[in-house]
Amino acid sequence: MSSQRHENTDVPPLTESIAPGTATDPPIGSDEPSTLTVDGTTVTVSASATLIDAIEAVETEDTVPALCHYDRQDIGPRSECRTCMVETDEHGVVPACSFPATDGLEVETAADDAALARDVNLDLVLSDHNLRCTTCGKNGRCELQDAAIENEVEEPRYGVLDDRDAYEPMDDSSSFIQIDRNKCILCNRCVEACNDVQVEGVLRMEGQGQDTRIGFQSEAETMADSTCVSCGHCVTVCPTGALVEKGIEDATTIPLPGFTQKNSIGEAYEQSEQTDGPMTPKKRAEATNEHNDSERSSSHRTDGENDDGGSWP
């Protein structure tokens, strides 16, 4: 795999038809630099900065994990993990990664509510995470692992995703990228890398509630069936072991005989055909205009104020 675009994949990007499934967030920040204080230290940040820039510039009282924050290539802020909450004198508890820095604001990292929110939210992220670090290709270079260690998480309040029946099958279908959605924190970096940076329009956010997941705009079920060109950008930005480069998926696992990253889930979509190039069959088909749109169907529990439905417990 290479992080270069492959020259032989001569498919024009179609920005108009890209549907990442995410909301159009407003632009954030002011036009001018601002000076504020973080835990009593005065700091000046540049125009369009958010509070996280100020926090990163000083020695803070408490650690601020800011798990989903990514400050390169115009990716983010997605501001979804809420492990960056801080207290401000003017606006109460706010997410540092996406809250605009303004003159005179006083930011406190150690305030009770903010510290509690960071702590609980980190545990909530872990509650939905397959924490099998020993067989993970990102062991030792995982941002979630780092955050958990730095925050001295001993026993997450809500446990970890440990129910094999609830695991999504591993997508091992592509020759270049392996997807383990059980390790995805839905930070959306890969979606933005694929759509906004590479303009490939392969990945999207889909679903709702617990079914929210990274999927494919082409409605494909597997990476091999998607329109991926294997540029690898999504893998580069992924903070966890959810997207790993094939070939090194077991590079950092603890060598236990018979136990690998791939079989750690139990079920996997296997690679079905050896592809000749970085283009998936779907992408090749699309290049020759054979791509068909399929309809999305959905069923939801609807309506404003009538029965919640369900049959508790």
Place this chain on the structure above:
Amino acid sequence: MIFPTSDEDVLVRISDRNPSRELLDGVAGADCTVVEVGSTGFPAVEPLVSVTRGERTTFHAQCSPEEIQEFVALADDSSRADTAAVVEHDPETTTFPAPELFGLDTGVRRVLGGCGWRRPTHPDDHEAAGGFASVASEAVASLARQLRGRGWGDWRHDQRLIDAWRPAMEADSAAVVVNAHGTTADTLLLSSVPFEVLEGANAAARAVGADRIVVYTADNDAALTVNEAAENYPNPCASVDVVGGPSEYRAAEPTMALEAIEGNHRIEARLRPPGPEVSGLHGDPTLVHTARTFAQLAVAVRDGFAESRLVTVTGDVAVPATVEVPESDTIETALDAVDIDGEFKAACVGGRFGGITTELDIDVAPDTLANADLGTEGTVRIITEDQCVVAFIGNKTQFAADENCGRCVPCREGTTQLANQLRAIYDGDYDSDGIEELVRVMDLSSICAFGKQAGRPTRTAMAAFESEFAAHADGRCPAGSCFDRNFAVS
């Protein structure tokens, strides 16, 4: 407005959401004028046929096609008190002259005044009621300084409108969104008095210099009605589009409404700040208020500022009803409009994620409700003695876990863990501190009001029904509905 012209002239109004063809045919050929008016907010009495002759109107509830001809003929005969009520009124009244029957006289009728009386899409009816008068923008802005947004679909929910109007006033291009998604009251306004809503939106658009109005609803019939009214609107100051949205509950959230209007196939909340007042529809400063808010604005422009609240009572009642209650009156007032199916136990006050209370002697003013940890969404859901409160909030929590947009951790994962914590009670593990901690963090750190409010039913139910929670931890359901379903009825 259409009025009877002489004492012999008979005017028949058929009030219903969707009057049947048969009912209209039933009166065909009679010597009278028949008009269709929208719902009164009381589906229990509809189709409601009112027969006006001079200063007297006779009302017939739940009128069938067979009965209507007879009712019209008997308009003078007030002896038929079983189905009819008679009201003497100013012959030119533009406000529904509510009879003292069926709970129809509950509360006041300012915003709801035209419901069941004026023809929804006829501008002359609205004009006769004082509508379409030209008002100075300063007067509108000054009302926006007092008026608060109604409902969670309003970007200024419970807050004064004006602060969210300033960026639009300074911008070259701005939009107004009428968010009528989700609540019965908003749908009622669009269907029965669309001109009140459109007039409020026009007044706001003129005051801030907005060039377009978008009416957003998930209700097809209401969309058709408001669309027709918009086409008949004399001299609108901005273009009006009616856009249908998906019916999911969350699609009423102001930024999700914008996403739906812009055509996104997947509906999730936008980040804030800044909110839609700075960057809204297609990036322009946008006013997002509910139909209730705009109708209040229109009526305040015309009749002066006097706050009232639309309250829909639903749940364990024979038929739900929507009434208008002055802010100085209590929730109890609204209950006069319904028949409770059983013995009152509690109410969920303030919409889907409202607060649970046994106490209804509380003003419907937003500050009073907030102090009692109740919601101002406008819907009061009645729970009767045979219902289990733990199961009630369990279902709400599971709904929240299934229906959130999936964007942020405190809501997406928090609602799921909260449902787990509530299920754990059934296994004897009632961790009230843990539940309170989680609900607090959901409220503190969720992106939008969905996640902030999703824990309120649990928080308030734990306070009001502590013993029921403890009983469940002991394997007992006081309402007899949770354990051993098969034996509960024996």
